[in-house]
Amino acid sequence: MARSVTSSSTAVASRKRKSTGNVEGTKGRSTKQSKNSLDAYFSPQVLASSAPGEDEGSKQHVSLNEQQISVLKMVVEEEKNVFFTGAAGTGKSLLLRAIITALRKKHAKKPECVSVTASTGMAASNIGGTTIHAWGAVTPGMHDIGKLISCIKTARPAHQRWKTTKVLIIDEACCNRRFLPAPSCH
């Protein structure tokens, strides 16, 4: 199955995901080195978003803080399923952009492995993604797994996306409590 990253907040799911983690739950575990090491595909400098009314050119590169880096590692290096959340202005969006950049670098040869979605159209457009419902051909509020799978199978492009995606990002995941991806679908 695909692994996922969700946030309020964001979730990332991966086909190789081993467990769920959060920042507080980060445990020192061995990570793959060599070409899969963080440094190989991630630059810790992230373009900060400009304030409303500010010139786009005024954007500055900032470095992720320790907590953001630990989440980034859990997602990109350790390939865990991660849900991260936090109070307003704590850097979730910046972290998510860094995660997307790092995952796209890591999977540059197979871009279809990384899917970027959100629970609302507005949130999706902010991160250059699509809604989770459009992406996966899933109906909000449908809890019958059998029916969900039937729906997905009749929508070929969506079915293909479920099969090829290794990392599924869902931003603002908690905005839509009626739908959370059912891992048993894939």
Ligand SMILES: Nc1ncnc2c1ncn2[C@@H]1O[C@H](COP(=O)(O)OP(=O)(O)OP(=O)(O)O)[C@@H](O)[C@H]1O
């Ligand atoms: N590590 C960092 N170093 C410097 N600035 C940062 C860092 N992380 C985030 N920021 C800045 O803090 C501000 C808030 O960050 P961001 O928009 O990512 O927060 P958020 O948690 O997504 O907020 P909200 O929940 O309101 O959407 C932004 O201006 C961002 O550039």
